[in-house]
Amino acid sequence: MSRTLSVAIKAAAIAFASLAASPGFAAEGASTPHKQDWTFSGPFGHFDQAQLQRGFKVYREVCAACHGMRLVSFRNLMEEGGPGFSEGQIRLLAAEYQIQDGPGEDGQMFERPGRPSDRWPSPFPNEQAARASNGGAYPPDFSVLAKARTYTRGFWLSLLDLVTQYQEHGVDYIHALLTGYDQPVPEGQQGQPGLHYNPYFPGGWIAMAKPINDGQVEYTDGTPATVDQYARDVSAFMMWAAEPHLETRKQTGFIVIIFLAVFAGLLYFTKKKVWSSVAH
Ligand code: HEC
Structure with a gap:
């Protein structure tokens, strides 16, 4: 028993140490993003289909001019657990884009209208x-960006996130970044040509100008057309792009935990029964 305990203590110590030593993404002086409420956080997390559709609209009409999403195919947008577009909608959408294909019989590359199986065309x-x-x-490409970004919340809060399995730091950061423009430049800091002040970007100066403003994208479902809402929706969409099977993963995880709990109970009683006739 004491051996198990010491192994457990050692494992916990190693986990503590690695957590404390984990390199922080947030640079010196950068503001820490605030935690947001996401429908997809927690063990029962799920994507809000209407939100993913709005987020996709923001991506397509604004961000896609500069950011690619090369791991996502048009047909992914109609998969279960995603934005849930119909096959007809996706065919029409894909056909709006010209995709390079070939070489043809003459050895030349050619362009043709997109098909659902094509990857999202890169802007450059x-x-x-x-x-x-x-x-x-x-x-950067958006395919996995929501998972590739994070920020540090200090040792104790990171520990709490480990325990509560909070995994939405990437989307918190993207939301903070998009809503973090227009803030006064701290005294003593010099605006560099071509860079824009944003306290959430590591280092504080980002090459991307404020990409989106209030009212820029039309929402037809009555959702407020504000930068805050756009930021929320496009972040959620980016989370889906980075982890399209999040819902299934969470559901499976939950079932596995239930199974393990029941299995542990059964093992306990089996052990009692097996050893009941042995004097000890
Ligand atoms: C005019 C081009 C342009 C548009 C439009 C644009 N971006 Fe960017 N974005 C950039 C550039 C350039 C960078 C790299 C900035 C840098 O490294 O300083 C960037 C970086 C980013 C980053 C990464 C920051 C990091 O931590 O590295 C995110 C997130 C981002 N953009 C989100 C968006 C979203 C969301 C939209 C749409 C609402 C958008 N961008 C629209 C040009 C653009």
């Missing part, structure tokens, strides 16, 4: 072209 042919259009900065 390559990274160099993307940088050339953005003052040298590269607009």
Whole structure:
């Protein structure tokens, strides 16, 4: 028993140490994003279909001019647990884009209207072209960005997040970043040409100008057309793009925990029965 205990204590100590030493993404002086309420957090988390559709609209009409999403195909947008578009809608949507295909019989590449199986077309042919259009900065691909970004909340809060399994730091950060423009530049800081002040971006200066303003994207379901709401919706959409099977993962996880609990109970009684006739 004491051996098990000491192993457990050692494991906990290692977990503590790695947590304390984990490199922080947030740079010195950067503001810490606030935790937001997300429908997809927690063990019963699920995506809000209407929100994903709005987020997709924001992405398509605004962000897609600079940010690609190369791991997402048009047909993913009609999968269960996602924005839930119909096959007809996706066919029409894909056909609006010209996709490079080939080579044809003449050995040349050619363009044709998109199909549901095509990947989301990137706004730039390559990274160099993307940088050339953005003052040298590269607009990162959105496919997994919501999972690739995080921030540090200090040792104790990070520990709490570990215990509560809070995994929405990436979307909190994106929401904070999008709503974090228009803040007064702290005294003593110099605005550099081509960069914009945003306290949530590590270092405080980002090459992306404020991408979205109130009223820019039309919402037809009565949801307020504000930067805050756009930021929430597009972040949720990015979370779905990064983890389209989140709902299934959470449901399976829950069932597994129930199964393990029942199994542990059964094992306990089996052990009692097996050893009941042995003198000890
Ligand atoms: C005009 C081009 C342009 C548009 C439109 C645009 N972005 Fe960006 N975005 C950039 C560039 C360039 C960067 C890289 C900034 C840097 O590294 O300083 C960037 C970076 C980002 C980052 C990453 C920040 C980080 O931590 O590295 C996020 C998140 C982001 N954009 C979200 C969005 C969202 C959401 C939209 C749509 C509402 C959007 N962007 C629209 C150009 C754009």
